[in-house]
Amino acid sequence: MRQMATTVAILSVxxxxxxxxxxxxxxxxxxxxxxxxxxRTWLNCVYGAxxxxxxxxxxxxxxxxxxxxxxxxxxxxxLIAGTGVHSANQAxxxxxxxxxxxxxxxxxxAIPLTSxxxxxxxxxxxxxxxxxxxxxxxxxxxxxxxxxxxxxTATISKGAVGSFNLSINNESTHYKVRRDH
Numbered sequence: 567m568r569q570m571a572t573t574v575a576i577l578s579v580x581x582x583x584x585x586x587x588x589x590x591x592x593x594x595x596x597x598x599x600x601x602x603x604x605x606r607t608w609l610n611c612v613y614g615a616x617x618x619x620x621x622x623x624x625x626x627x628x629x630x631x632x633x634x635x636x637x638x639x640x641x642x643x644x645l646i647a648g649t650g651v652h653s654a655n656q657a658x659x660x661x662x663x664x665x666x667x668x669x670x671x672x673x674x675x676a677i678p679l680t681s682x683x684x685x686x687x688x689x690x691x692x693x694x695x696x697x698x699x700x701x702x703x704x705x706x707x708x709x710x711x712x713x714x715x716x717x718x719t720a721t722i723s724k725g726a727v728g729s730f731n732l733s734i735n736n737e738s739t740h741y742k743v744r745r746d747h
Contacts (some may be wrong), residue, residue: 603697737739
């Protein structure tokens with residue numbers, strides 16, 4: 567009897583952990599949909615983001631037109647089997663106080679620009695394909711872009727102490743930026 571109670575307890579913990587992981591994955595996807603400006607597109611993204619829970623519950627899959635709207639977490643080698651999704655444990659390790667101090671979380675990966683402009687000081691303001699607008703806040707690195715906006719892609723990650731870093735076309739130059747609402 568004691569052995570059966572132990573087995574039931576272990577299975578309950580494992581089931582709860584698996585359930586939390588699926589919920590965490592769905593909630594993380596919904597959070598990434600927050601970068602989409604258009605309400606209808608955002609809602610379709612949310613429907614696509616809950617795909618992990620749909621799969622776990624045995625429901626029909628969301629259409630690709632919805633799941634493809636969910637922004638990828640990152641394009642780094644730490645991705646699981648190249649799916650574009652980090653495990654819940656990887657995401658948890660990058661969150662919290664240490665992440666705030668040192669940064670590193672990728673928010674947007676290789677998303678095309680729709681426009682950019684420079685002010686009189688040479689600092690840029692750019693608009694991403696998802697509708698986000700980002701402004702340069704530090705002039706230590708000045709951009710010298712001269713091609714159409716559609717030929718550039720932006721990757722934005724959290725920097726140290728709540729700042730944000732932007733790189734263009736995965737180049738090594740990082741620009742300090744802030745979101746412009």
